Amino acid sequence: MVRLLGVSKAFQEGQNSRVIFNQLDGTFGEGEIVALLGRSGCGKSTLLNLIAGLDAPDKGKIFVDGNEITGMTDEQRSLFRRHAIGFVFQFFNLIPTLKVEENLLLPIELKRRIGPEDHRAALTLLGEVGLEDRAESFPDVLSGGEQQRVAIARALVHDPALILADEPTGNLDLETGRQVLELLFRMTRQRRRTMLLVTHSPEVAAVADRVFSLRDGHLEPRELADET
Amino acid sequence: MTEPATVVTSAPTAARLDWKLGETRLVDVGGLTREVKLVALLEPDDELSRRALDQLLVSDIATAQELLGRLGRLSRIDLLVAEGESGDALLERARAAIPDSAMLESTAARQRSTVQMTRAFELNLTALSLLALVVGMFLVYNTVNFSVLQRREWIGTLRLLGVGRRVLLRTVLGEVLLIGLAGTVIGLIGGTLLAGGLVRLVTQTINDLYFVLTVREASLSPWSLLKGLILGVGATLLASLAPAIEATHAPAREAVLRSIVESRKHRAAPRAAAAGAALCVLGGLLLLLPSQSLVLAFVSVFAVIIGCGLLTPLVTMLSMAALRPAASASFGILGSLAARGVVASLSRTGIAIAALTIAISVTVGIGVMVDSFRQTVVEWLDMTLQADVYVSPPAVIATRNDQTLDPVLVERLKDTPGVSASATVRGVDVVSAFGSLRLVALRPSGDRFDGYEFKSGQRERAWLAFRNEGAVIVSEPLAYRLDLDVGEALVLRTDRGDRPFEIAGVFYDYVSDRGMVMMHREQYERFWDDRSIHGLALTASSGVEPDDLVRRVRERAAGMQHVLVRSNRALREASLEVFDRTFTITAVLRLLAVLVAFVGVLSALMALQLERGRELAVLRANGMTPKQVWKLVTCQTGLMGLVAGLLSLPVGVLLASLMIFVINRRSFGWTLQMVLPPALFGQAVLVAVGAAVIAGLYPAWKMARTPPARALRRD
Ligand SMILES: Nc1ncnc2c1ncn2[C@@H]1O[C@H](COP(=O)(O)OP(=O)(O)OP(=O)(O)O)[C@@H](O)[C@H]1O
Ligand SMILES: [Mg+2]
Numbered sequence: 001m002v003r004l005l006g007v008s009k010a011f012q013e014g015q016n017s018r019v020i021f022n023q024l025d026g027t028f029g030e031g032e033i034v035a036l037l038g039r040s041g042c043g044k045s046t047l048l049n050l051i052a053g054l055d056a057p058d059k060g061k062i063f064v065d066g067n068e069i070t071g072m073t074d075e076q077r078s079l080f081r082r083h084a085i086g087f088v089f090q091f092f093n094l095i096p097t098l099k100v101e102e103n104l105l106l107p108i109e110l111k112r113r114i115g116p117e118d119h120r121a122a123l124t125l126l127g128e129v130g131l132e133d134r135a136e137s138f139p140d141v142l143s144g145g146e147q148q149r150v151a152i153a154r155a156l157v158h159d160p161a162l163i164l165a166d167e168p169t170g171n172l173d174l175e176t177g178r179q180v181l182e183l184l185f186r187m188t189r190q191r192r193r194t195m196l197l198v199t200h201s202p203e204v205a206a207v208a209d210r211v212f213s214l215r216d217g218h219l220e221p222r223e224l225a226d227e228t
Numbered sequence: 229m230t231e232p233a234t235v236v237t238s239a240p241t242a243a244r245l246d247w248k249l250g251e252t253r254l255v256d257v258g259g260l261t262r263e264v265k266l267v268a269l270l271e272p273d274d275e276l277s278r279r280a281l282d283q284l285l286v287s288d289i290a291t292a293q294e295l296l297g298r299l300g301r302l303s304r305i306d307l308l309v310a311e312g313e314s315g316d317a318l319l320e321r322a323r324a325a326i327p328d329s330a331m332l333e334s335t336a337a338r339q340r341s342t343v344q345m346t347r348a349f350e351l352n353l354t355a356l357s358l359l360a361l362v363v364g365m366f367l368v369y370n371t372v373n374f375s376v377l378q379r380r381e382w383i384g385t386l387r388l389l390g391v392g393r394r395v396l397l398r399t400v401l402g403e404v405l406l407i408g409l410a411g412t413v414i415g416l417i418g419g420t421l422l423a424g425g426l427v428r429l430v431t432q433t434i435n436d437l438y439f440v441l442t443v444r445e446a447s448l449s450p451w452s453l454l455k456g457l458i459l460g461v462g463a464t465l466l467a468s469l470a471p472a473i474e475a476t477h478a479p480a481r482e483a484v485l486r487s488i489v490e491s492r493k494h495r496a497a498p499r500a501a502a503a504g505a506a507l508c509v510l511g512g513l514l515l516l517l518p519s520q521s522l523v524l525a526f527v528s529v530f531a532v533i534i535g536c537g538l539l540t541p542l543v544t545m546l547s548m549a550a551l552r553p554a555a556s557a558s559f560g561i562l563g564s565l566a567a568r569g570v571v572a573s574l575s576r577t578g579i580a581i582a583a584l585t586i587a588i589s590v591t592v593g594i595g596v597m598v599d600s601f602r603q604t605v606v607e608w609l610d611m612t613l614q615a616d617v618y619v620s621p622p623a624v625i626a627t628r629n630d631q632t633l634d635p636v637l638v639e640r641l642k643d644t645p646g647v648s649a650s651a652t653v654r655g656v657d658v659v660s661a662f663g664s665l666r667l668v669a670l671r672p673s674g675d676r677f678d679g680y681e682f683k684s685g686q687r688e689r690a691w692l693a694f695r696n697e698g699a700v701i702v703s704e705p706l707a708y709r710l711d712l713d714v715g716e717a718l719v720l721r722t723d724r725g726d727r728p729f730e731i732a733g734v735f736y737d738y739v740s741d742r743g744m745v746m747m748h749r750e751q752y753e754r755f756w757d758d759r760s761i762h763g764l765a766l767t768a769s770s771g772v773e774p775d776d777l778v779r780r781v782r783e784r785a786a787g788m789q790h791v792l793v794r795s796n797r798a799l800r801e802a803s804l805e806v807f808d809r810t811f812t813i814t815a816v817l818r819l820l821a822v823l824v825a826f827v828g829v830l831s832a833l834m835a836l837q838l839e840r841g842r843e844l845a846v847l848r849a850n851g852m853t854p855k856q857v858w859k860l861v862t863c864q865t866g867l868m869g870l871v872a873g874l875l876s877l878p879v880g881v882l883l884a885s886l887m888i889f890v891i892n893r894r895s896f897g898w899t900l901q902m903v904l905p906p907a908l909f910g911q912a913v914l915v916a917v918g919a920a921v922i923a924g925l926y927p928a929w930k931m932a933r934t935p936p937a938r939a940l941r942r943d
């Protein structure tokens with residue numbers, strides 16, 4: 001599903017450049033839920049951004065679903081993202097000027113005109129995340145957990161092949177976080193989608209199919225049994 | 229200088245004309261060619277004398293009288309009189325000694341009447357520049373608002389850490405002061421550069437309309453620079469006070485939350501609108517005061533302008549709600565996002581739209597005013613220019629000719645074959661209780677008032693009184709300014725002493741805002757010794773082409789006085805040319821206002837771009853393409869421009885009616901017909917939308933180019 005070949009990325013900060021990845025390789029299979037662990041600042045978000053094509057590597061190739069996104073233009077990558085990728089962030093997931101349902105339908109609306117069947121699908125999905133009655137609300141009146149549930153529904157609405165979740169529960173209390181995560185796992189598995197999940201919690205990692213740890217710019221597979 | 233035909237001039241003037249000492253040159257005096265010899269040069273020792281002597285020829289009185297054809301006449305004697313009793317006694321004797329046609333006047337009074345002449349003109353220019361300042365203040369308000377909003381987290385954090393409000397306010401205002409100072413200094417430099425060009429335009433207008441003025445370069449007094457500095461910095465501080473206080477005095481927690489700031493703005497919109505409406509009503513009430521005060525009229529105009537500016541946020545909210553379905557139908561989610569985005573960032577977009585509305589409505593207002601004015605003048609010219617050929621000496625001031633025609637030439641031209649009738653005019657300045665007035669002695673060609681439209685008084689009765697009873701008619705501006713009407717008497721100082729003349733009518737006239745008194749030539753000759761003529765109008769016999777007559781008249785005048793012979797059409801065109809030239813400066817100021825508004829929209833969009841970066845990144849992460857970013861931003865700016873453009877139409881028409889019926893009336897006393905040209909309105913909306921969209925290009929480009937990953941970081 002996702003293949004990284006010799007990916008290098010460095011950020012320029014004034015005079016000196018700061019190397020994040022040097023010749024990073026890695027493969028995530030179809031239908032897998034992969035948890036990504038690592039110290040703060042080791043480059044987990046950067047890696048997700050690279051895979052989503054929101055940022056470009058300095059060197060190396062990235063394949064998603066058989067397409068080499070590193071060879072695409074910004075325009076092509078945007079179009080690719082539209083149908084292949086669903087994103088959930090820690091913060092700022094929803095567009096404040098759009099209602100819940102409009103936020104949900106955003107990835108489809110950017111692609112084409114929506115029809116009644118899209119509205120029906122959106123309402124069904126909202127029902128799945130338990131928010132069918134909030135379709136007409138604006139995001140700022142929802143709680144943090146509710147907002148994340150809308151974001152999860154949106155990441156799935158266009159049926160993407162790959163879901164990227166960057167600490168989706170980092171901003172929520174423990175109990176709400178657990179519920180949201182449980183929802184995310186359940187819905188991804190139901191649809192047999194691939195998910196790359198950044199988390200700090202070994203507990204969360206324990207439910208993933210595979211766990212990688214990002215250290216010194218390399219992906220290290222971790223045996224679940226190693227966990228303390 | 230005691231030798232005939234010798235003159236002296238200043239060294240700089242001679243140098244510019246490349247006129248060597250001892251050299252004889254030809255000069256044109258009212259169409260007559262004379263020879264003069266330069267016999268000495270004056271070296272001005274300071275700037276003031278240099279400017280006073282610029283473009284001036286000095287000669288012996290005898291030489292001057294000969295050159296100007298005014299043998300035995302003096303136009304002015306300057307007296308230096310000692311203070312105190314001896315001086316007063318001397319003035320008494322002087323007063324007794326001078327003839328009835330002359331007047332004793334203090335220097336101060338003379339200067340006052342010169343200043344008075346251009347006062348309205350000056351006030352109008354001042355008002356226009358103040359308007360630019362008002363638009364500028366809207367932008368400063370916007371910018372400061374933005375800069376404090378942008379740092380609301382920073383301010384909030386400092387407040388949480390215990391920094392006092394006073395300190396924060398001082399910091400913010402200190403920064404504003406520095407920026408205001410920098411902006412003002414740049415403005416002063418730009419203004420000084422601009423002044424060079426504007427001085428030429430203004431000088432031209434004054435030469436056309438009032439008196440001869442030679443200004444070669446803009447002279448900027450330190451005082452006017454200081455005034456600019458105070459205005460610039462003061463306006464900046466004033467405009468930034470409200471947002472600075474608001475940001476630094478908000479409860480510490482709230483300062484952090486953007487949504488609270490915006491929702492407060494939304495709640496403020498109706499309140500601002502109410503204040504705006506109240507201001508407009510106040511402006512209207514001010515006009516009801518029975519007064520001719522121009523300052524009061526401008527206060528009212530400004531109240532209306534600022535009032536309308538305050539109305540814009542609410543109008544924006546309402547019109548975006550109205551436009552959203554249409555936007556969303558034609559542009560899908562992007563249209564919807566654009567319309568909602570405008571409202572969501574009302575604190576930013578509202579001000580930008582207000583600034584753009586004001587700027588565009590001012591151009592609409594001035595446009596309607598100038599068009600109405602022009603249309604009125606065109607119609608008036610059609611009516612008033614009845615003759616076919618006009619003969620006059622070359623004039624230095626287009627609307628006020630003081631040169632005279634050679635009487636022999638006048639008789640000769642009247643007898644040109646193909647002339648069926650002729651009329652003559654002579655204009656002089658005469659003394660009255662109201663100061664110096666323009667008196668025109670008219671010998672009409674027919675036996676009625678042809679080409680005069682009366683505002684007050686009955687045409688036939690006025691004619692009889694004018695023709696047989698020695699009554700005068702006065703032009704509208706004069707009647708307005710001096711508050712005169714039919715039936716009243718106007719006392720003029722004639723060569724036979726002060727005489728009252730009955731006013732038989734008030735006629736429309738757009739030649740000059742000073743206005744004029746018109747008298748029959750026979751009556752004029754009864755009371756004045758002057759026999760000169762400065763204008764001759766000839767009517768062609770039927771079957772004679774006016775252009776042929778022009779040629780014939782030119783041939784007959786050849787070799788005599790050099791005169792301007794113009795057909796009806798040429799004179800009409802020349803008059804309109806003067807008219808158009810007069811309004812060139814307003815076009816410059818209009819452009820300036822639009823430019824300022826353009827910068828306003830640009831900065832508002834840059835602010836939006838900075839602020840909505842993260843939202844845009846989320847959209848990009850969900851598959852928005854760079855092209856769609858362009859579309860979104862353009863849709864948003866287009867909507868903003870559309871609202872500003874549409875709103876500027878009613879506001880512009882309102883401003884135009886204020887300018888036409890109040891400002892113009894109080895400045896010049898003219899009655900103008902208002903015309904509403906649809907093309908102008910279409911153009912205004914296009915300019916508004918165009919300015920907004922063009923201002924959005926750079927921010928759109930930046931937004932489309934920014935890699936989303938960066939904006940997604942949570943800082
Ligand atoms: N645009 C940028 N310019 C400079 N440095 C950057 C930029 N983006 C990321 N970095 C740096 O790259 C490193 C990796 O950042 P990244 O956000 O990927 O870390 P992370 O593993 O997601 O951390 P966290 O767990 O705290 O979210 C950090 O040290 C960060 O400072
Ligand atoms: Mg991260």
